[in-house]
Amino acid sequence: MLKLKGVEDVYYPESIQEAVGLLRKDKEGSEVVGGGLDISTLPSTRIKHLIFLDKLGLKYVKKTDEGIKIGALSTLSFAENSEAIKDYFGGKVKELLGGIATELLRNQITFGGALGKREPYSDIVTLLLTLNAKVVLSDGEWDEELSIADFYKGNFRSLIKERIIKEIILNDFDSSYFFSMKRFVRNATDIALLNAGMLLKLDGKKIVNSTFVVGARPKPAYLFGEATEFLNGKELSEELAEEFGNFVESNVDVGKDYRASKEYRAHISGVFAKRMLLEAMEG
Ligand SMILES: Cc1cc2nc3c(=O)[nH]c(=O)nc-3n(C[C@H](O)[C@H](O)[C@H](O)COP(=O)(O)OP(=O)(O)OC[C@H]3O[C@@H](n4cnc5c(N)ncnc54)[C@H](O)[C@@H]3O)c2cc1C
Incomplete structure (x- = not known):
């Protein structure tokens, strides 16, 4: 945070309403802080007001009748070590969270920050799109629940200039x-x-x-609709896994950057697609 040269005020609001009020006062100059990773690694002189969410009670992961609720300020480590996530899909989500970046980073990356930033390589966005998670936006008076696909359909950055991400529901x-x-x-x-x-x-x-989602492609994660059409109604078999792998490799929407070529990304997508179906057969 010390790298942020233009900051004039730092706020610790005590309610979502107060946080949103501060945000709306200067939409351009204000920045809500999750773990603060992006804000501090890519400091911007635009940022004049930092709004910390620490006093809003948004760090929780709990089982409810609606599903597992993850407060926006929950870090990846916090969710990974929670009781609610422990057995979710037999521990697969816990294992995945524990494999992202480093422990130091996992202690800092929040769910709200991961969604609010939507890095193209984000594993959290891919995970939540695959699980068709819901994003709850709030202004303190009214909560709106959106599927994550709908959240990203329009200009999500303008949505979070008016409200904050309160929680995610699995x-x-x-x-x-x-x-x-x-x-x-x-x-x-x-x-x-x-x-x-x-x-x-x-x-x-x-x-x-x-549902089949591909991310870090290098564009942001997307729902690969043709893959759904290809799979629905079919029976799991080794032949299907092979055919699906080839289908994905030929049709997936991936591109190149300095880290990998389009062809390489398409090939990896196909290999992953095939392996996942084989895994499903074993399961
Ligand atoms: C070196 C490094 C490696 C990384 N590797 C990976 C990786 O392998 N996989 C992966 O998935 N991620 C990875 N990340 C994390 C990712 O790039 C983002 O940095 C991270 O998700 C940001 O989380 P944060 O909580 O620190 O967000 P912040 O920096 O606090 O915020 C990010 C944005 O979201 C907004 N925001 C935060 N919380 C809210 C909220 N509740 N409501 C509305 N807006 C909000 C902020 O205003 C800001 O615009 C890595 C990060 C670093 C620095």
Whole structure:
């Protein structure tokens, strides 16, 4: 935060209403702080007012009738070590969270910050899109629940200049659902060259419904709709896994940057797609 040269005020509001009031006073100059990672690593002279959310009670991960609620100020480590996440999809989400970046960073990255920034390589955005999570925006008086896909459909940055992200809700899934997410990294602490998530609703071997998300491509994560069309109604088999891998490699919307070529990203997407279906068969 010391790198931020233009800061005039630092606020610790005691209610969401107060936080939103401060934000709306100077939308351009104000910045809500989650873990503060982006704000401090990419300091901007535009930022004049920092609004910390620490006094709003937004650090929690709890099971409710609606699903698992994750307060916006929860860090990745906090969620990883919570009781509510421990057995979610047999511990797969816990394991995934524990593999992102380094422990120091996981202690700082918040769910609100990950969504508010939406880095193209974000693993959290890919994870939450795969799980069709809900984002709750609040002005302190009224909470609006949006699917994460709808949250990103329009100009989400303007939405969070009017309200704050209060929490994220993970749906409850019964045992007929299969989930998998994979990240392609060169070393354990690297940001992903590509990440992908899969959610299947199964009836025995039959795929009743499916979601396939690809992120860090290098554009932000997207729902690969044609993959859903390809999979729905089919039966899990080794042949299907092979065909799906080829389909994804040929049709996925990926591009190049200085870290990987388009062809390489397409190939990894296909390999991940095939492996996930094989995993679903084993499951
Ligand atoms: C070296 C490094 C490596 C990383 N590696 C990975 C990785 O491998 N995978 C991965 O997924 N992420 C990774 N990250 C994290 C990612 O890049 C972002 O830095 C992180 O998600 C930001 O979280 P934060 O809580 O610090 O957000 P902040 O910097 O506090 O905020 C980010 C933005 O979100 C807004 N915001 C914060 N909270 C709210 C809220 N509640 N409501 C509305 N707006 C809000 C802020 O105003 C700001 O615009 C890495 C970060 C670093 C620095």
